[in-house]
Amino acid sequence: MTEPLLQARGLVRRYRGTTALDDVSLQLRAGERLAVVGESGSGKSTLARLLLALDTPDAGTVALDGRPVRPGSPRSLRWFRRRVQTVPQDPGRSFNPRMRVGEAVAEPLACLQVHGDHTARVAELLVAVGLEPDAAHRWPHEFSGGQRQRLAVARALAPRPDVLVADEPVSALDVVVRLQVVDLLARLSAAEGLALVVVSHDLGVVQRLCERVLVLDAGRVVEQGPVGQVFTAPRSEVTGRLLDAVPVLDPVTA
Amino acid sequence: MLRVHDLSVVLPGRGRPGRRLLDGVSFDLAAGERVGVVGSSGAGKSQLVAALLGLTPPGPAVSGSVLVEGTEVVGAGPATWRPLRGRATALVAQDPGTALDPLTRVGRQVGLPLRARGVGRAEAARRAAALLAEVGPPGTARRFPGQLSGGQRQRVALALALVGGPRLLVADEPTSALDPTVQAGVLDLLDRVTGPGRAGLLLVTHDLAVAARLCSRLLVLDAGRLVADAPVADVLADPRLADVVTAARELAVTR
Numbered sequence: 001m002t003e004p005l006l007q008a009r010g011l012v013r014r015y016r017g018t019t020a021l022d023d024v025s026l027q028l029r030a031g032e033r034l035a036v037v038g039e040s041g042s043g044k045s046t047l048a049r050l051l052l053a054l055d056t057p058d059a060g061t062v063a064l065d066g067r068p069v070r071p072g073s074p075r076s077l078r079w080f081r082r083r084v085q086t087v088p089q090d091p092g093r094s095f096n097p098r099m100r101v102g103e104a105v106a107e108p109l110a111c112l113q114v115h116g117d118h119t120a121r122v123a124e125l126l127v128a129v130g131l132e133p134d135a136a137h138r139w140p141h142e143f144s145g146g147q148r149q150r151l152a153v154a155r156a157l158a159p160r161p162d163v164l165v166a167d168e169p170v171s172a173l174d175v176v177v178r179l180q181v182v183d184l185l186a187r188l189s190a191a192e193g194l195a196l197v198v199v200s201h202d203l204g205v206v207q208r209l210c211e212r213v214l215v216l217d218a219g220r221v222v223e224q225g226p227v228g229q230v231f232t233a234p235r236s237e238v239t240g241r242l243l244d245a246v247p248v249l250d251p252v253t254a
Numbered sequence: 255m256l257r258v259h260d261l262s263v264v265l266p267g268r269g270r271p272g273r274r275l276l277d278g279v280s281f282d283l284a285a286g287e288r289v290g291v292v293g294s295s296g297a298g299k300s301q302l303v304a305a306l307l308g309l310t311p312p313g314p315a316v317s318g319s320v321l322v323e324g325t326e327v328v329g330a331g332p333a334t335w336r337p338l339r340g341r342a343t344a345l346v347a348q349d350p351g352t353a354l355d356p357l358t359r360v361g362r363q364v365g366l367p368l369r370a371r372g373v374g375r376a377e378a379a380r381r382a383a384a385l386l387a388e389v390g391p392p393g394t395a396r397r398f399p400g401q402l403s404g405g406q407r408q409r410v411a412l413a414l415a416l417v418g419g420p421r422l423l424v425a426d427e428p429t430s431a432l433d434p435t436v437q438a439g440v441l442d443l444l445d446r447v448t449g450p451g452r453a454g455l456l457l458v459t460h461d462l463a464v465a466a467r468l469c470s471r472l473l474v475l476d477a478g479r480l481v482a483d484a485p486v487a488d489v490l491a492d493p494r495l496a497d498v499v500t501a502a503r504e505l506a507v508t509r
Contacts, residue, residue, distance in 0.1 A: 040403050040433050145295055171430075174294045174460040179501040201433035204505035231509050245438035246507050247463035249490070249499075 003066070005030045005195055006051065006084065006163050010060035013046050013219075020046040022219040023060070030162065031193040033186075035206040035227065037242060038216035044199045047216065048167040051197060052086055053077060064163075074111070082112050085156040087166040091148035091173075095140035102126075102136025105155045114159050125154040129184060146177030153184065157194075164189075167199040178202075182209050203246055207231060215239045255422055255454050256283040256306070261318035261328070263301050263310060263478075275301045275314060277478040285421065288448055288455040290465030290486070293475035294498070299458045300348075302475065303426045306456075307345055308335055323421070340367045340418035346411050348427040353411045354399040360410050361386060361395025367418045385413045389443055405436030409443065416447055422454040423447070429464060441467055462490070462502045 004027035013021040021043040028034055036044050049055040051062055053069045061068050069080045085108070088094040095104055105125055106118045123133040129150040140148060149169070156164055169185070170178045186209055189196055200206055206213055207227055214224040215238060222236040234240045263276040276298045283289050291299050304310045306320055308327050320327050322342050327334060347353045355363055364386060365378035373381075386394045389409040390402075399407055408428060415423060425444065429437040445468055448455035459465050465472055465486070472489040474482035482489050490499055 038433075039435050040405050175462070175505060176294060176497055176501045179504050182505070202505070203434065203507045207507055208505060231507065242434050243507065243509060245434035247438070247441065247461070247467045249463040249466055249502055249506055 004028060005032075005065060006197075007063045007066075008047075008051060008060065009063075011047065011050055011057045011062070012059040013043075013050060013055065014058050019219050021050070021057070024216070024219070024221055025060075026214060026221075026224075028163065028195050028197060031189065031195055032212065033189055033196040033198070033210040035210035035213040036197065036199045036216060037201065037203065037206060037213060037239075039238070039242065040201075041218075042216040043219040044216055045167050046219075048086075048165055048197070048199045051165050052084065053080060078112055081108075082114065082159045083161050084163045084165060085159065085161040087149070087152050087156050087164060087169045089168045089172060091145050091152055094152055095148060097140055099140075100136065101138050101140060101143070101151055104140070105136070105151060105158055108155060108158045112159050121158060122154075125157055126151075128157070128188065129154045130180075144177075146173050146181060149173060149177075149181050150184065153181070153188070157188065157192075160192075161194070163195045163197065165197045165199075168201070169198065170205055171200065171202060178205065179208075185209060203231070203242060215242070255285045255287070255323060256456070257319075257321040258282070258306065259319040259321075261302075261305055261316070261320060263298075263305050263314045263316050265314050272315070274478050276305060278318070279475075279478075279480045280318075281473055281480065281483050283422070283454055283456060286448075286450040286452060286454050287471070288457065288469045290469035290472045291456060291458040291475065292460065292462060292465055292472055292489075292498075294460065296477075297475040298478040299460075299475055300426060301478070303345070303424055303456075303458055307343060307424060309345075340415075341420060343422045343424060344415035344418060344420035346408075346415045346423065346425040346428045349431065354407060354414070356399050358398075359395070360397050360399060360402070363399075364395075364410065364413050364417050367414070371418075382413070382417060385417055386410065389413045403436075405432050405439065408432060408436075408440055412440065412443060416453075420453055422456065424456045424458075426458045427460070428457070430459065430461065437464070444468055462499065463506070466490070 006028040008026045011021050011024045024047060036047060038044050050057050053071050056071050064080060102122050105122045109118045122136050126133050126135050131150060170181050182205055188194055198210055210227055213227045213230050215222050217238040223239050259280045261279045264272040264274050266272050293299050305316050308330060310316050316328055322338055361382050365382035368378040383395045390406050429440050457469055472486050473480055482492055
């Protein structure tokens with residue numbers, strides 16, 4: 001067994017009387033793809049924010065390779081941000097409309113003081129996410145939602161992170177593009193040994209993309225395990241309810 | 255109920271031909287019928303909703319004909335719409351976060367359409383409370399929108415649309431922001447309040463499974479054109495939609 005890459009222990013987060021997250025622990029190994037599912041308000045997004053050191057837990061720790069991390073100055077977090085990146089939910093709002101795409105994708109390289117030829121790295125990233133290298137000279141509004149989400153993936157991958165934490169990375173996309181971006185993430189994860197933490201309410205996406213799933217209910221982990229096992233024989237009532245609620249296409253066509 | 259003929263929405267083109275956001279769309283919707291509108295992003299789904307309900311923002315030119323219970327509404331002003339809005343047609347928008355007034359308690363807000371047509375304060379409050387009790391947990395009426403979750407807000411938005419007893423409910427992606435269990439609750443609610451003998455439903459969604467759950471007929475939009483108008487099973491078998499149906503199957507949950 002290899003040591004966990006990203007580890008959360010006993011995370012608690014309270015907001016004005018409500019406990020959003022209640023003693024949550026998780027381990028993510030290098031290259032592993034973990035999904036976090038649960039109903040609205042179960043603490044999924046709070047967990048993602050804590051894992052990204054965007055918020056301070058009331059108790060518990062997040063550690064990368066055994067080194068604890070807490071929100072702090074950009075300088076104090078530089079080591080962490082080089083290795084743990086995020087893909088935002090809404091590709092329509094996550095790009096500066098007045099910054100050319102190449103500059104936007106290169107921004108983390110500049111902010112995080114990553115050495116090397118940034119222009120070449122951007123061209124390489126654009127190709128990796130299935131866009132033309134000359135996309136770098138265009139503006140965000142010239143791209144569709146799906147293309148912008150590919151750009152967001154390229155930007156997140158720029159500093160060669162070990163972990164990508166993504167809160168609903170494909171829920172704003174229509175189904176054809178959603179499948180493309182899911183398969184892109186799976187391919188990049190396999191090719192670069194990139195670990196993923198994907199928060200999603202779309203269980204089909206979870207099934208296609210992730211190996212392991214963690215189910216939250218009212219801020220607590222109620223179930224975790226391999227996706228196949230949890231989806232076939234859910235042990236918790238919450239998981240069963242989530243699975244039963246997914247509308248299915250095929251009884252109609254059958 | 256609704257008769258749409260050659261409906262187009264065209265952006266002004268400054269001398270050149272303008273971009274057609276919606277291009278010659280024609281279809282009918284009978285009373286109590288439930289019809290889904292599907293298509294990828296940018297296909298014109300939301301443009302169609304806006305044009306049908308007189309909500310196209312200033313700029314694009316709307317042409318063609320939309321008859322709502324026999325009344326022509328293309329180019330119609332507020333006077334034409336006033337007796338129709340909330341009674342003939344009602345809209346549930348995509349984002350429940352922005353559809354509600356954050357500073358008004360939910361119960362009062364849902365009663366406002368009734369107050370606007372002269373229903374007394376107590377009666378409006380009673381009917382709003384009854385409707386909210388049906389869609390949400392107890393105590394919802396006393397709360398402000400900010401105190402509700404996304405799913406609860408969407409149910410309140412649905413109550414707000416239903417309070418006037420509309421004969422056609424137009425729902426634009428009413429569940430795409432919701433998780434599966436909350437989505438199932440909202441779909442069950444839509445199932446109860448629409449259908450033969452009740453309100454008709456025009457359901458805009460990019461999720462074929464959601465459309466198939468409620469609708470008997472699907473309209474398929476592609477690049478502003480209506481490319482299919484047929485029973486659900488026929489549309490799912492249509493080769494022109496193979497990529498969408500395949501992707502939906504690939505991303506379906508198997509157990």
